[in-house]
Amino acid sequence: MTDATRRAALAERAARAGGVVARETFREDLRVETKTNKNDVVTEADRDAQHQVVSTIRNEFPTETLVCEEDVTPPGEDVDLRKSVPESGRAWIVDPIDGTANYVRGIRFWGTSVAAVVDGDPVGVATYLPSEGDIYAAGPESVTRNGTVMSVSERTDPETFAVGLIGWWPTKGGDAYASLFRAAADRFGDLRRLGCMQGVLSLVASGSLDAAFMPERPHPWDAVAGVYLIRRAGGTATDIHGERWHYDSEGLVVSNGQAHDVVLEAVQEGTTIEAAD
CATH class of the missing domain: 3.30.540.10 (Fructose-1,6-Bisphosphatase, subunit A, domain 1)
Structure with a gap:
């Protein structure tokens, strides 16, 4: 061994x-x-x-x-x-x-x-x-x-994606969170907020969800295990700028890899709107 x-x-x-x-x-x-x-x-x-x-x-x-x-x-x-x-x-x-x-x-x-x-x-x-x-x-x-x-899903059409919203509900600035929600809702078939980040990442790794994202930097205990599961299962994990995710990266965007650019686009549009507001 x-x-x-x-x-x-x-x-x-x-x-x-x-x-x-x-x-x-x-x-x-x-x-x-x-x-x-x-x-x-x-x-x-x-x-x-x-x-x-x-x-x-x-x-x-x-x-x-x-x-x-x-x-x-x-x-x-x-x-x-x-x-x-x-x-x-x-x-x-x-x-x-x-x-x-x-x-x-x-x-x-x-x-x-x-x-x-x-x-x-x-x-x-x-x-x-x-x-x-x-x-x-x-x-x-x-x-x-x-x-x-297990492996990530094989879906290629983002309009059929079920996407997890991970991270923390804002104690203030709800309009900014709504901007992210709208940007995602315009692109994907379904959005889920399930309240357990590692659980959601596990669902992406197993193909039950197709993608998930958060704009904030996650704590390592909330994300490192799940990101490894996703990568080993054939998926993609980046920061919000599209660079390979590391435990000190800005934000987290994960997907089955089939339309990762669309997931990134949603996050970037949502955070741009947030900055403009």
Whole structure:
């Protein structure tokens, strides 16, 4: 087994372990707290799931860098958690519950995501959606949903595309978001906002959606795993300028690669309108 294959297997194992912990309190009474604003929510389930993911990784790689959404460490462990991906070395990117707003409302579309990176590039990832019963995983040898090989869709006509709107609903500046929506609605057959970024990226990788986009820079725990899934499944991921996406890029635009220029055009038109306003 190569090192990359070993890391891919551990990413899947850790995502499953964290997701199982979160599932135990799904649709139970929760104490909901807020972080940066009243709609940026967190629960004890987020922390407990992260504890499990981190512990699972550290059992095998006890000294490697951890890039995690939540600022908590497993009880009794001295762990250096970071918010940015190191340019060199080996690291793990963890989102214990992606889609916490869905989770607290009892909506099933949420998941646990883990990515193993080496020198800033992913080598193995997994996103587990416990309430959906799906796990999306990729490594150097395969990209799968529930163990079955998957690929992006083959649709070529953008007017038939189902496109995911990812990112954060603006706390102000709703007109700007509406501009993006209008630019996309003029070009695509259907638009979806599902509330779990890694879940949406997984749907693009599996061909259930044809594209997705956001104009803002995503956090690494919200996007790195999903982008790797999409690329391994034959799709395309760029920033809003059409350059190859990297974890510090401006915005994120992903597609099956068949009409990526049209998706970019929609994002660029929407953000141009935003700037003009």
